[in-house]
Amino acid sequence: SRRRQTLGMSEDTLQRVLPLVLGCVDPEVAAQLYQTCTTWRKEMEARGFCNRTVQLCSALAECKDTDDVLQKAVRWLNASNDDGEKAFCVDARAFLERSRGGTGSLREWLQAASQEPDASFVSRGAASTALSLGLKLVHWIGKPQESNAGWETLPRHSNSVSAVAISPDRTRAVSGSNSKLAKIWNTETGAEVYTLTGHSTWVIAVSFFPGGERVLTVSGDSAKIWNVATGAEVCTLTGHFGYDERDQRVAFSTDGKLVVSGSDGNDVKIWNAESGSEICSLHGHSDMVNSAAFSPNGKRVVSVSGDPHYEYSDEYSVRIWDVDMGAEVCALAQPGMVVMASFSPDGKRIVTGSEWGAVKLWNAETGAKIRNLDTHNGEGLCICEVDQDKNLKEDRDGERIIHPGCPVFGHSDGVHRVKFSDDGTLVMSVSVDHTVRLWDVASGTQLRVFTGDRFALVEFPSGERRRARYVLTARHYTLLIYEVGKYAAAAPVACFKAPQHISTVRCRGATICVGCYRGPVLFLSA
Numbered sequence: 072s073r074r075r076q077t078l079g080m081s082e083d084t085l086q087r088v089l090p091l092v093l094g095c096v097d098p099e100v101a102a103q104l105y106q107t108c109t110t111w112r113k114e115m116e117a118r119g120f121c122n123r124t125v126q127l128c129s130a131l132a133e134c135k136d137t138d139d140v141l142q143k144a145v146r147w148l149n150a151s152n153d154d155g156e157k158a159f160c161v162d163a164r165a166f167l168e169r170s171r172g173g174t175g176s177l178r179e180w181l182q183a184a185s186q187e188p189d190a191s192f193v194s195r196g197a198a199s200t201a202l203s204l205g206l207k208l209v210h211w212i213g214k215p216q217e218s219n220a221g222w223e224t225l226p227r228h229s230n231s232v233s234a235v236a237i238s239p240d241r242t243r244a245v246s247g248s249n250s251k252l253a254k255i256w257n258t259e260t261g262a263e264v265y266t267l268t269g270h271s272t273w274v275i276a277v278s279f280f281p282g283g284e285r286v287l288t289v290s291g292d293s294a295k296i297w298n299v300a301t302g303a304e305v306c307t308l309t310g311h312f313g314y315d316e317r318d319q320r321v322a323f324s325t326d327g328k329l330v331v332s333g334s335d336g337n338d339v340k341i342w343n344a345e346s347g348s349e350i351c352s353l354h355g356h357s358d359m360v361n362s363a364a365f366s367p368n369g370k371r372v373v374s375v376s377g378d379p380h381y382e383y384s385d386e387y388s389v390r391i392w393d394v395d396m397g398a399e400v401c402a403l404a405q406p407g408m409v410v411m412a413s414f415s416p417d418g419k420r421i422v423t424g425s426e427w428g429a430v431k432l433w434n435a436e437t438g439a440k441i442r443n444l445d446t447h448n449g450e451g452l453c454i455c456e457v458d459q460d461k462n463l464k465e466d467r468d469g470e471r472i473i474h475p476g477c478p479v480f481g482h483s484d485g486v487h488r489v490k491f492s493d494d495g496t497l498v499m500s501v502s503v504d505h506t507v508r509l510w511d512v513a514s515g516t517q518l519r520v521f522t523g524d525r526f527a528l529v530e531f532p533s534g535e536r537r538r539a540r541y542v543l544t545a546r547h548y549t550l551l552i553y554e555v556g557k558y559a560a561a562a563p564v565a566c567f568k569a570p571q572h573i574s575t576v577r578c579r580g581a582t583i584c585v586g587c588y589r590g591p592v593l594f595l596s597a
Contacts (some may be wrong), residue, residue, distance in 0.1 A: 178206050179549075179566050186568070188216045209552070209567045209583075212594040213261020225570065225591040226263050228252065232586025234276050237579040238283040243299055244584045245286045246592050247274025253288045254592070255299060258582055261594045265302030269295060276320075280327040280344070287330070289321050294332065296344060306347030308332070319362035319411050319488070324369035329394070331372050333360025339374045341394060351397040355390055362411040366418040366435065370394055373421055373435075375409040389423055391438065401438035405431060410487050416495045420512075424486030430500045430510065444481075444498060444510040444517070481517070482508065488526075492540060497555070499542070501526050507542065509555055519555060522546070527578045541597075543583065545573040550585060552597060565597055 184197035185208050201208045215224060228248035235246045237258065244256045245267075253267040253274050272291035279286050285305060286297050294308040308330065320333045323344060330342040339353040339360055357378035364373055372392045379387055389403035389412050407427030414421055414435060421433040422444075430444040484504035491498055497518070498510040507526040509518045523544030540555040541564075550573060551563040571587035578584070583595040 178208075178563070179568070181206060182208050182566050183568055186211055186214060188214075190216070207565045207597070209550075209565050210596040211567070212259065212596060225593070226256070226261055227587075227590035227592060228254065229590055230273075231588045232574050232590060232592060233274055235575050235577045235584040235586045235592065236278045236286070237577055237582055237584050238279045238299070239281065239579070240283055241579055241582040243279075243283070244592075244594065245277045245279065245288070245299075246584070246586055247277045247288055247290075248586075248590065249273040250590075251290070253277055253286075253297075255286070255297075255302060256584075256592060256594070258584070258594050267295075267297055267302060267304075269304060269307075278323075280323060281325055282327055285327070285344075287321070287323065294321055294330070296330075296347070306345070308342050308347050319364070319413075320360065322364045324365045325367055326369055329365070329369060331363045331365060331374075333363040333374055333376075335359045337376070337378070339363050339372065339392065341372070341397075353392050353397060353399070355399050355402075356388065361409065362413075364413050365394075366414045367416060368418055371400065371414075371418070371435065373412045373414060375412045375423065377408045387425070389421070389433070391421075391435065403433050403438050403440075405429065410485065411489050413489055413491065415491045415512075416493060420491075420495075422489045422491060422498050422500075424489040424500055424502075426485035428482035428484055428486055428502060428504070430482070430486055430489060430498065430508075432498075432512065432515075442515045444500070444515055482506065497540065499526070505546075507544065509542065519553070519559075521553060523551070525573055525576050527576050527583075543576055543578055545576045545585070547572055549573075550576060550583075550595075567595055569593060 178201075181197045181201045184193045185201070187194040187197075189195075198208065213226070217224075228246065228250050229252075230248050230250035232246050232248050235244060237244045242258055243264070244258050245253060246256065247253045251268075251270045251273055253270075254263055255265040255267065256262065257264055267286075267288060270288065270290040270292065274288050274290050276289040277286065279299075280296075284299055286299055288295050288297065292309070296305040296308075297303065298305055321330065323330045328344055329350070330344050332340050332342065334340070337354075337356045337358060337360065339356070341350045341353070342348065343350055353372070353374070356374065356376035358376050361375050361377065363375075365371070366373070370393070372394055373389065374392065375387075375389045377387060387405060387408050389405060389409050391400045391403070392398065393400050403421075403423070405423055405425055407425035407429060409423050409425045412421055412423045419435055420441065421435045423431050423433065425431075432441040432444065433439065434441055482500065482502040482504055484502055486500050486502045488501040489498060491512075496512055498512055499507060500510065501507045505522055505524060507521045507523065509521075510516065511518055519542070521542055521544045523546040525545035527543040542553045542555055544551050544553070548569050548571070550567040550569065552565040554560065554564050567585075569585055569587055569591075570593075571589045571591050573585055574588045575586040576583065578597075581597045583597060585593040585595065587593070
């Protein structure tokens, strides 16, 4: 306070300029970092940096914009003559230059600083500050230890990463890319273990078998099964695969003995996962199959297609099949082309998502609809007026009445992915409208809405009797982790800024695998 009075700086000015030495170059977010200054200032005082920091603050108080701040901060850091101070200044200057133009919360800036090399003063300071403030940081496994290392030096594919998956024991990961290759990785070190070659087109989907000893890769020409321990090809499934980017068209049974696939040829095939031979073909759809999945016990298969349930109908079919008999059990009718369906963990329910944005729950035994997880329990889209508070005005849609004050929720565009949580109490739906929505299965209530381009739903262990649920969202370079719960905060509990645009993300437990558009594959621990 005495130094501030001597400098003639207001509290607001001090809040905006003091954090800048620690890497914040955006005055709009500097105030959010002010609380970290107390912790870092003690360390700087111990190193004799306090007076220099105050001098910098005085100079930066006159800055007009972010570029001016950056230039003055770099000049100040370059002017150091003390050897001990120079080490700090070199690290801070490198971080400043890499963070230029960045914005974000306190947590995002601390995360960015922690991604500097381990030997960096900035990285160590970020870790200690986050610990003192009780903030969670994501650990980057195998991060570059050279301050000038570019993204080109990272373990990577030569082209965009299209799909990633993590093994059940979390020690291995597999990635597929547009370069026609798949790679197996060590998640504990971030090192490449094997490169899987043999596909003639880009790899669309990858996944581990339940035991983790084999991995499935899918491309436009075939699906291949590989031995994870040796990297050797086990068998190839051919003649039933197209160039559709949807990875939900191929799945395997929970015991790993069978593989099911849907194709552009309107049929569903079941394969022997050991030999690659076809067991049976299921006929009934009259249009391309959008997705196929086994029930948890492996006795049923659900498939969805763009074929109408009845001729000239606007309702499209979801079909349930008996695997042993190779016959259809029942068909579910849902308005709008159904894009994906999946079983609940107990196999008693099915969730579907359509191009109209509707998400619905069904009884897997009888085919009866349980409830809708969409805007107003409607059968499809409803056009109505909205007031200035985004509440629906009274309107009639068939026999249903939407009353004033009913809040608008639900997807505004097609749903392309649906998934149950591991305990079956939640459903996650992902839409073309760039949102992921979490639904309570028991009540049909929409719990949370998240925005982004890429999503993953995960449950991290949290104590012996409960599990904390998390949602990961990725957009552009940023990965955000949100906790899901009745009293969960709206802000993310952790974040990560990738060196390249994120193309895909998957997680298992606290292990996260991130694929980027220009080829890097990153491994994180939350």
